[in-house]
Amino acid sequence: MALLKNLAKVIRSKNAGALQLTLDVMFADEATYTRVRDSDALNAHQVAFLYGISHNKVSVIPYDVAYAIKVTIPRAAPSGDPTDSDVYGAQQHAPLLDIVVPD
Amino acid sequence: MLDHVQTEKVSSAGIGEISMVAMTGCLGYGFTEQAFQRALDAGMDFIGCDAGSMDPGPYYLGEGIPFVSREASKRDLSIMLEGAIAHGIPLLIGTSGGGGGEPHLAFTRQLVEEIAAEKGLHFKMAMVHSELGQDYLLKKVRAGKVRPLGPIGELTEDDVRNTHRVVAMMGVEPYHEALKAGAQVILAGRSSDAAIYAAIPTMRGADPGLAWHLGKVIECAGAVVEPKIGQDCVIGRLHNSDFVVEPGHPDKCCPRIRIAAHTLYENPSPYHLIEPSGTLDTTGSTYEQIDPRSVKVAGSKMHLADVYTVKLEGVKRLGFRTMFIAGIRDPGLISQMDTYISTNTAKVAEEAAGMGIADSDYTLTYRIYGRNAVMGSLEPVKETQAHEVGLLVDCIAKDEATSRMILAKARYCCLHNDFPGRMCISGNLAFPFSPSDISVGWVYSFHIWHVMELEDPLEPFPIELVEV
Numbered sequence: 030m031a032l033l034k035n036l037a038k039v040i041r042s043k044n045a046g047a048l049q050l051t052l053d054v055m056f057a058d059e060a061t062y063t064r065v066r067d068s069d070a071l072n073a074h075q076v077a078f079l080y081g082i083s084h085n086k087v088s089v090i091p092y093d094v095a096y097a098i099k100v101t102i103p104r105a106a107p108s109g110d111p112t113d114s115d116v117y118g119a120q121q122h123a124p125l126l127d128i129v130v131p132d
Numbered sequence: 133m134l135d136h137v138q139t140e141k142v143s144s145a146g147i148g149e150i151s152m153v154a155m156t157g158c159l160g161y162g163f164t165e166q167a168f169q170r171a172l173d174a175g176m177d178f179i180g181c182d183a184g185s186m187d188p189g190p191y192y193l194g195e196g197i198p199f200v201s202r203e204a205s206k207r208d209l210s211i212m213l214e215g216a217i218a219h220g221i222p223l224l225i226g227t228s229g230g231g232g233g234e235p236h237l238a239f240t241r242q243l244v245e246e247i248a249a250e251k252g253l254h255f256k257m258a259m260v261h262s263e264l265g266q267d268y269l270l271k272k273v274r275a276g277k278v279r280p281l282g283p284i285g286e287l288t289e290d291d292v293r294n295t296h297r298v299v300a301m302m303g304v305e306p307y308h309e310a311l312k313a314g315a316q317v318i319l320a321g322r323s324s325d326a327a328i329y330a331a332i333p334t335m336r337g338a339d340p341g342l343a344w345h346l347g348k349v350i351e352c353a354g355a356v357v358e359p360k361i362g363q364d365c366v367i368g369r370l371h372n373s374d375f376v377v378e379p380g381h382p383d384k385c386c387p388r389i390r391i392a393a394h395t396l397y398e399n400p401s402p403y404h405l406i407e408p409s410g411t412l413d414t415t416g417s418t419y420e421q422i423d424p425r426s427v428k429v430a431g432s433k434m435h436l437a438d439v440y441t442v443k444l445e446g447v448k449r450l451g452f453r454t455m456f457i458a459g460i461r462d463p464g465l466i467s468q469m470d471t472y473i474s475t476n477t478a479k480v481a482e483e484a485a486g487m488g489i490a491d492s493d494y495t496l497t498y499r500i501y502g503r504n505a506v507m508g509s510l511e512p513v514k515e516t517q518a519h520e521v522g523l524l525v526d527c528i529a530k531d532e533a534t535s536r537m538i539l540a541k542a543r544y545c546c547l548h549n550d551f552p553g554r555m556c557i558s559g560n561l562a563f564p565f566s567p568s569d570i571s572v573g574w575v576y577s578f579h580i581w582h583v584m585e586l587e588d589p590l591e592p593f594p595i596e597l598v599e600v
Binding site: 088 | 186188189190191281284389392393396397398399400401402403418445450495497499505506507508509510512528575576578
């Protein structure tokens with residue numbers, strides 16, 4: 030097994046508009062990408078648990094041509110709201126780093 | 133049939149090649165003159181530049197100001213205007229001034245006119261307005277033409293009345309109208325980023341799937357280029373059945389993976405990208421590295437929608453914000469921040485009440501950097517190991533005076549109040565600055581993030597033509 034942060038080249042978060050957050054996990058090569066994609070380690074239930082939301086609000090889309098897996102979730106508050114803490118949504122990726130990917 | 137279906141009709145005669153240069157990710161972010169000159173020498177059909185985004189948050193739309201400096205905008209605009217006029221090609225600017233509202237458009241117009249006067253340039257210019265009046269939007273809400281875009285409630289009439297500023301995001305059709313009217317320079321209000329680049333191709337009968345996808349790929353310009361150091365120009369060449377993207381700068385390259393990955397960026401899905409006239413579908417797109425610098429893309433489709441929709445972005449004003457930031461180094465205090473904050477909050481409320489201010493009249497927010505200020509309740513690390521933390525306190529109230537008054541009370545309480553085991557009784561906070569209290573400005577929030585159905589894609593986008 031391995032941690033996602035040791036397999037991915039990029040793990041990033043960013044706004045997808047003011048109401049959603051999108052997390053991209055990108056890999057350097059097809060083999061690593063396929064391994065993680067097929068392991069199902071990064072699934073809607075896992076993301077829902079990490080981000081404290083319902084799994085049916087999580088979208089997970091494998092994107093083969095760029096060796097990437099895209100996760101989109103609703104923001105806890107709209108970008109720039111008084112209760113928001115990250116206007117660009119650029120530092121919300123940390124919970125994904127330590128996801129365990131089985132061999 | 134809607135107008136847009138006809139405006140995005142593929143020409144049976146073919147388009148040959150339509151070439152374009154995307155200047156930079158945002159007007160004011162810069163580009164190299166070398167890259168731009170190389171593009172111009174290669175012979176471009178038009179120049180495009182995005183000038184805005186909602187990513188910096190609701191403030192800039194609310195306040196009507198850009199999020200880049202005037203000087204940087206002028207530098208970029210000056211070089212591209214001179215290039216466009218010298219080569220007799222159109223210059224299309226999308227989301228002028230950062231937000232596309234009336235003050236944003238006026239800001240950009242003033243810059244253009246200033247540059248033109250200084251350089252002795254003359255041209256026909258179109259301003260495409262995109263800020264909506266409340267009466268217009270109320271009619272649309274009442275007619276059931278507005279619906280949520282993502283996780284937000286239905287737009288109510290009260291929401292519309294509470295709006296400080298709202299803009300609609302245009303597609304390609306207003307650009308078509310402006311070009312048909314003879315404009316060489318177009319300053320568009322809020323615009324789909326990709327529409328800047330899809331406008332001329334769709335007018336000339338290009339395949340809309342390829343035209344929109346090319347627009348999507350190059351709208352952030354240098355974001356698809358390596359090495360990624362600063363922003364720079366990107367060249368797009370659109371053909372009948374593919375498009376090719378290459379960097380303007382001779383020492384840079386576009387790697388296949390960056391081009392393919394770009395539809396991930398800031399979008400909920402890389403396969404289905406919604407535009408006013410329909411959905412760009414990249415499911416069947418292919419990406420081929422044709423030389424070390426260039427990538428060829430084919431197979432992208434545009435599924436035209438039955439109903440034309442434009443995105444609405446609107447903000448309401450919440451109040452005025454003041455803030456202070458301070459460090460805490462006392463280990464005893466760091467271990468009991470929650471009770472320290474709740475004690476201070478209660479004391480501030482008591483003092484405010486004594487001055488006739490109810491606690492519902494203001495919002496006081498404490499952020500503890502070094503603990504969970506970035507992720508809040510989602511922070512997986514529950515116990516901080518930090519030997520120092522940053523405390524950021526902000527107050528939002530109806531006006532600046534009230535906000536400053538409450539914040540000053542909070543500052544005093546946080547600095548001087550006792551807590552169990554307190555040893556350093558002279559003060560709890562290390563302020564980096566004097567003055568400690570900073571007036572930040574008016575606070576806005578996005579309360580409109582919806583789509584609006586249109587029968588006429590031009591309806592909310594009046595075009596104003598001027599001779600510069």
